[in-house]
Amino acid sequence: MGKHVLVIEDEPNIVAAITFILRRDGWQVSSHASGSDAMQVIRDAAPDLLILDVMLPGRSGYDILRELRGDPATADLPVLMLTAKGQSRDRQMAEAFGASRFMSKPFSNTEVLASVRELVDT
Amino acid sequence: MVPFNLLLLACLGYVVFLFLIAFLVERRAERRRIAWLSSPLIYTLSLSIYCTAWTFYGAVGYAVRSGLEFVTIYLGPTLVFVGWWWMLRKLVRIGKTQRVTSIADMISARYGKSNAIGVIVTLLAVCAITPYIALQLQSISLSFAVFAATPSAEGLVLPDLGDTAIWVAAGLAIFTILFGTRRLDAKEQHHGVVIAIAVEAVVKLLALIAVGVFVVWGVAGGPADIYARIIANESPDWEVLPGRWAGLTFLAAVAIVTLPRMFQVLVVENADERHLATASWAFPLYLFLISLFVMPIAVVGLDILPEGMNPDLFVLLVPLALGQDELAMLAFLGGFSAATSMVIVAAIALATMASNHIVVPLWLQLRGPEASGDMRSLVLNARRLSILAVLCFGYVYYRVTGGGEALAAMGLIAFVGMAQTLPALMGALFWRGANRIGAGAGLVVGLVVWLYTLFLPSFGPDVLLSAQLMQEGLFGIGWLRPQALYGVEIADPLLHSLFWSLALNTFAFCIGSVLTFPTPLERVQGAQFVNVFDIQTGTRGWSRGAGEAEDLLVMAQRILGATEAQGFFQAEAMAQGKAGYLPDTTPDFLDRLERRLAGSVGSATAHAMIAQIVGGSMVSVEDLMAVANETAQIMEYSSQLEAKSEELARTARQLREANEMLQKLSVQKDAFLSQISHELRTPMTSIRAFSEILKEAGDLPPEDASRYAGIIQDEAIRLTRLLDDLLDLSVLEAGRVQLKIEDSTLRTLIDRALVASGSVAPHRSFTIDRDAAAEDIALRTDIGRLAQVFINVLSNARKYCDAERPRMDIHVREAGGMVTVDFVDNGSGIPKKSQALIFEKFARLTDQMQAGGAGLGLAICREIMHNLGGEISYVPGQGGAAFRVSFPAVLPGEITEGTASDDEARAVAQAG
């Protein structure tokens, strides 16, 4: 496959775990830890899939998502949102802003893998 | 004869004694053991600087020349004091409510805080008082000369001891600078000086009485003999001249209020209004006793001394002629006291005026109000320089005029000069319509007329004014002759000048005030001065507070010093029902702040500095309406109503604050659960992901496997710490914590905290600025918990101080068993909107801060400090993040288990 996944997440250990899981499945994975310059990184990398944390330093994940959806170039990019808060309000907000899939931490590895495959295939 | 060296020795000994007393009193004053210092007796004695060397030596000379006329100089003040209910009471009350620093400041404050008026009065005072100071220097050198004199056939030959004057001037400068410029706020200044002056007052009174008693009962045969000798010595010159009698009494009455040094002790240094009631009879009594023996000494001197002796020195010469060396020495010290105390206070008063009205405004104008640095040292240095300058002027004046006859008349000439402030001052107290145009015009006219008709001619013909001009008038116009204006030839130049200068001055003052309109600020100040007894809280000079409390605090710190400014702001905030150091900038608050500052730099400067920050909006239409409507005002300020509405306003404010806090807390409660969830889920995510990886993938390389296991372990520890912190906090909040009391010193504690916090962000090198000597304070409290707080604060600074060269200042103070430790870094500090929240749970300020602990550190610190009977607070306006930890040095309590090192480890983990 070799498709490109970009992970935007500030906890280094979580990034390490996702990277390991996806690489083992044959994905090409890059990561970024800050929210403030995330848009630029996304535009430059042009990934096939974006995994986006909600609570990021500098800028909230929701904010980034909204901007992505407003830009024709990235409006159709599949986005998997991650949140550690796990309240239903967060899920509603993610959906309202146009997230492709929403997942709360802690997640199971198989669940992540399944979601990623599903989002890129469709 | 007394050997001259012995005299010098006695004199030096006396000076050392005065230094010592002043020093000891200053020391005690610092420890606030000065109840006896502010007694009515000390107040009355300090007023006696009215009696200078001119009184001490000159009165007898005066009596020899003109008979009884000398008493007018003391009758005037007696009448003013006996009539204290009319004017002095009002003057002192206004001085206190407006925190006036000098007579120039008072007049400037009344006329719209106009600095121009302050400058005019200051210049007038410098012109009038410098020669007066020269007169004192002359009297000291002259009295020295008497002892160094050699008797010869035609009496005593006095050597020229002009050099003594320079040593005396230098010594006075040192004393005045040492004890007169220690602190800035005029209201709590000069205890050392006041006590030295009180001692000198006693010495000069005792000396004169001793000589008098000796003369009456030792030389003459008692009062009846003296009476007979007075009759025998009667000369035609002794006849009472009605004009001079009334004029001089009036002049002296004016001088007691307007002379800068008298204003200084009468109004500025007054500690309690009730002292005035005592002084109303005690000060006249002092004057009475000082005058009582003047006539006897004069007639006995005339009888026993050879013809042609200087009558100004009879007080010394009579005992010397009769071989009473000890008495002569006492008399010498009395005269020395009279001269030195006058010079010291006059120099302080003039220096305060010059620095507040000339130096500081000039500096502010040149450098702009934003110029940084401690204003206090600027003002104090300005005062020190002014004191030096005043004494230098005095000395130079003395040398230039050669200390001749011209000088002897200087006392009364200075009186007339300062009397020019009378119309403006009386207008300030009693006439609401008086305004600054009138006051300025009156002062300038009075100053010019005084200079032209009295001051300049006093040097004698052809010194400053040519003889021709004196004879024929300015430009040859006859009616402009200096000593006969408008052809009115009053025989006495002094009365001539007094009459014309005050008449024209008053005329200009009234015309100016009637024809022009006052500014709103003048009208507000006018009401505050004239109706000072009706207005309890004062009319406001500020209408809207547009300024930032934090900017005001920064400025106040530069003038008052950090401790005092913070204390003032905190008290103001508390009165408004707010916690912390930043009160709302209400008009009342601004007004009180301005008066506080005025006590240090004068009202005009204080007003200008606040206006710079707050902006121009000072007096509103409503304020003016309130001022204009006197009836409304009296009703409005009925104190009960005032107190009630203030109480209501305070309660309302407290309720509003509490409500806001509750709303914030409720939002925080929601956020708290969400935060707990987040803090727990984040480490759990890593743990779950990596444990699944380890479980499923059997083919992992061993180093990867152990790295992943390490991550799982780290995250598990993180979870544990979070739970520990939460438990710690809940125990502390519930007050169920058991404290472990140990003995230690603050220095050890700070050392420990610095070492422990060094492990946070170890790559950053901090410059630590601390005062190890101040930290030598014995503690008996829960040292481990305290260390936890210190470490937390220090670790936060290491993490978040964003300065390129980070530094940390640690200031320690102890007062009344409470230790205060300030930690101040040089980063950009904490934004104002966040300052109130940082001590709440999970209150991290930015997302960047998420990197560290869970945001419980400062919340735990706050709880610890409550448990230790102290508090931790954020101090705004320190140029960086500043945390103040204060706690009692000794805390009684019980022993528990648990080691300090546990607490330390926890603190490092919690920081953030």
Add this chain to the structure above:
Amino acid sequence: MSSPPRPGEARGARQPLFLARESFQRRRLMDAARLLPLVGVFLLILPILWGGDEGPGATTAREGLYIFAVWLGLIVAAGVLSRLLSTAPGIGRDGGGEDGGGT
């Protein structure tokens, strides 16, 4: 300027017509304190008006005695008044209430 009601009158309107005895005495004390300097001025100006009928010989001694006696009298009177004023009830706080109102 129209005459504003003096605080004393305002007080009178709310309170009984006759002031309490203490308050009345206090007011008279204040009046006495105001009068004292005027008496002083009068007595001390008197020597100007005395002619030198008896020749210049005796005037200074006699006037001196007179002036010092008046002086002492003023001091004693001021002492007594200040003692009475500071012990009289209610003086400390608003003792000056009466002379405000734009006198």
